[in-house]
Amino acid sequence: MTAQPVPAGRNAGAATVLTTHIIDALGQDITDGVLAEGARLTIEGLQQRFGVSRTVVRDCMRVLESMHLIVPKRRLGLVVQAPASWNVYDARVIRWRLNGPGRAGQFRSLTHLRRAVEPVAAALAAEHASSDQRLRLLDLGRDLRRLGENGDLEEFLAVDIEFHTLILESSGNEMFLALQGVIAEVLSGRTHQGLMPHHPKEHALRTHEQVAEAISSGHPTAAETGMASLLAEVRSAIE
Amino acid sequence: MTAQPVPAGRNAGAATVLTTHIIDALGQDITDGVLAEGARLTIEGLQQRFGVSRTVVRDCMRVLESMHLIVPKRRLGLVVQAPASWNVYDARVIRWRLNGPGRAGQFRSLTHLRRAVEPVAAALAAEHASSDQRLRLLDLGRDLRRLGENGDLEEFLAVDIEFHTLILESSGNEMFLALQGVIAEVLSGRTHQGLMPHHPKEHALRTHEQVAEAISSGHPTAAETGMASLLAEVRSAIE
DNA sequence: CTCGCCCAAAGGTGTTACCTTTGCTGTGCA
DNA sequence: TGCACAGCAAAGGTAACACCTTTGGGCGAG
Numbered sequence: 001m002t003a004q005p006v007p008a009g010r011n012a013g014a015a016t017v018l019t020t021h022i023i024d025a026l027g028q029d030i031t032d033g034v035l036a037e038g039a040r041l042t043i044e045g046l047q048q049r050f051g052v053s054r055t056v057v058r059d060c061m062r063v064l065e066s067m068h069l070i071v072p073k074r075r076l077g078l079v080v081q082a083p084a085s086w087n088v089y090d091a092r093v094i095r096w097r098l099n100g101p102g103r104a105g106q107f108r109s110l111t112h113l114r115r116a117v118e119p120v121a122a123a124l125a126a127e128h129a130s131s132d133q134r135l136r137l138l139d140l141g142r143d144l145r146r147l148g149e150n151g152d153l154e155e156f157l158a159v160d161i162e163f164h165t166l167i168l169e170s171s172g173n174e175m176f177l178a179l180q181g182v183i184a185e186v187l188s189g190r191t192h193q194g195l196m197p198h199h200p201k202e203h204a205l206r207t208h209e210q211v212a213e214a215i216s217s218g219h220p221t222a223a224e225t226g227m228a229s230l231l232a233e234v235r236s237a238i239e
Numbered sequence: 240m241t242a243q244p245v246p247a248g249r250n251a252g253a254a255t256v257l258t259t260h261i262i263d264a265l266g267q268d269i270t271d272g273v274l275a276e277g278a279r280l281t282i283e284g285l286q287q288r289f290g291v292s293r294t295v296v297r298d299c300m301r302v303l304e305s306m307h308l309i310v311p312k313r314r315l316g317l318v319v320q321a322p323a324s325w326n327v328y329d330a331r332v333i334r335w336r337l338n339g340p341g342r343a344g345q346f347r348s349l350t351h352l353r354r355a356v357e358p359v360a361a362a363l364a365a366e367h368a369s370s371d372q373r374l375r376l377l378d379l380g381r382d383l384r385r386l387g388e389n390g391d392l393e394e395f396l397a398v399d400i401e402f403h404t405l406i407l408e409s410s411g412n413e414m415f416l417a418l419q420g421v422i423a424e425v426l427s428g429r430t431h432q433g434l435m436p437h438h439p440k441e442h443a444l445r446t447h448e449q450v451a452e453a454i455s456s457g458h459p460t461a462a463e464t465g466m467a468s469l470l471a472e473v474r475s476a477i478e
Numbered sequence: 479c480t481c482g483c484c485c486a487a488a489g490g491t492g493t494t495a496c497c498t499t500t501g502c503t504g505t506g507c508a
Numbered sequence: 509t510g511c512a513c514a515g516c517a518a519a520g521g522t523a524a525c526a527c528c529t530t531t532g533g534g535c536g537a538g
Contacts, residue, residue: 055294055491055492058298058519059297063305066302066306073519076502086417087328088417110414175349257520311490312490
């Protein structure tokens with residue numbers, strides 16, 4: 001991307017579109033590796049490049065700094081950090097990586113994360129879910145079967161996302177729930193890139209139902225192993 | 240806490256201690272619930288409270304905003320957000336929660352996260368670890384037994400942290416490795432709060448060795464189940 | 479009496495100019 | 509040769525200001 005010196009857009013009324021644009025542009029460049037570890041930026045330079053004032057640049061730098069993408073150093077400027085120090089759970093970092101050359105790697109990492117988290121979430125859900133949640137889960141399991149057999153991929157995706165989200169929510173663990181967004185992202189990515197069979201496999205449909213059943217009837221171990229076997233299929237697809 | 244209007248400390252030379260202090264104070268207040276969802280702050284008010292200029296306050300607000308602890312609203316000020324939107328993987332948020340009344344809950348969440356991630360990390364490590372890493376892991380397993388039998392808790396802790404860190408690192412998944420810090424935190428928290436037996440149990444020592452053995456000899460499944468059983472003990476201790 | 483328009487106040491956003499602090503670099507003097 | 513100090517570059521911090529949006533109240537028309 002590397003925006004050319006924009007003709008000083010001024011504040012055209014757009015609320016905070018200025019900073020968003022700059023943060024996105026630089027974040028994308030860094031996560032793409034266009035700006036590699038050790039690369040140096042200066043506030044002055046960025047002012048030029050984006051045609052904004054120093055304050056705006058500093059605001060943006062604070063955000064990037066808080067994701068550990070850059071570190072300000074006196075006399076050196078803003079030094080780009082190694083990927084190892086990035087805040088890789090920040091939604092924006094994940095989005096940037098999914099947009100760039102790191103896409104495949106990010107997908108793989110997220111899939112492993114799903115494989116780790118979702119079975120445990122299912123087990124916890126079996127212990128902590130409310131009765132509303134349990135009922136809803138059974139409903140969703142049935143809906144999935146219906147939609148899966150009809151071959152309606154988009155609808156199936158929407159319900160699948162709700163299914164997995166509800167389990168994370170029912171786990172009662174806020175750190176699991178916080179992954180909802182990226183898991184939804186992974187699921188959509190999978191169907192929209194044709195990594196899904198045209199009809200979800202019978203095994204997957206049955207397992208969804210079994211997981212819903214295990215959670216709603218309060219069997220943590222069955223829920224955990226069911227979810228694990230659901231994810232095992234996914235895993236074999238990406239490796 | 241709630242710092243009284245400091246007598247305008249001015250820039251006493253300290254590098255970026257200004258913003259850090261403000262961010263910490265507010266972040267702690269929000270995560271503690273002292274500032275609850277919907278509470279409103281104003282830049283003006285914060286300027287008064289901390290005796291700093293507007294720019295500094297705004298810098299801080301950007302950081303807090305990027306963690307989704309607050310959202311700026313025209314005419315309303317800075318509105319404190321519900322815990323559900325917080326960036327709960329941000330190291331600072333975790334630290335604040337561990338410092339405040341949310342401590343127990345944060346510990347529980349992190350322990351579940353460990354239970355989810357570490358077995359999968361161990362399995363991946365069995366596939367991807369370098370030969371150096373495999374050897375080192377065997378060493379650490381042996382060291383743990385020696386230190387455990389001697390009852391040297393501090394030394395044991397240090398090596399235990401290195402053991403778990405090395406596995407996360409060997410998994411090759413940067414999202415797993417990113418959890419290294421908080422996992423170390425949980426481990427130290429456990430020993431320093433007397434949640435550990437004076438001598439680590441024989442079973443734990445043996446399991447550490449088995450995990451090291453499984454990873455180093457490239458047996459993902461054994462590594463995964465071994466790590467899971469290691470964490471099962473921990474789990475029973477907190478529930 | 480009610481509805482709608484207009485204006486003022488409040489407050490966040492963005493700009494500019496200026497000063498301070500820090501650390502590197504190079505040059506001159508001992 | 510080596511050390512010290514001057515100079516400079518770049519981030520950190522402050523202050524004053526102009527602008528836009530939101531909101532709410534007042535005032536006039538119907």
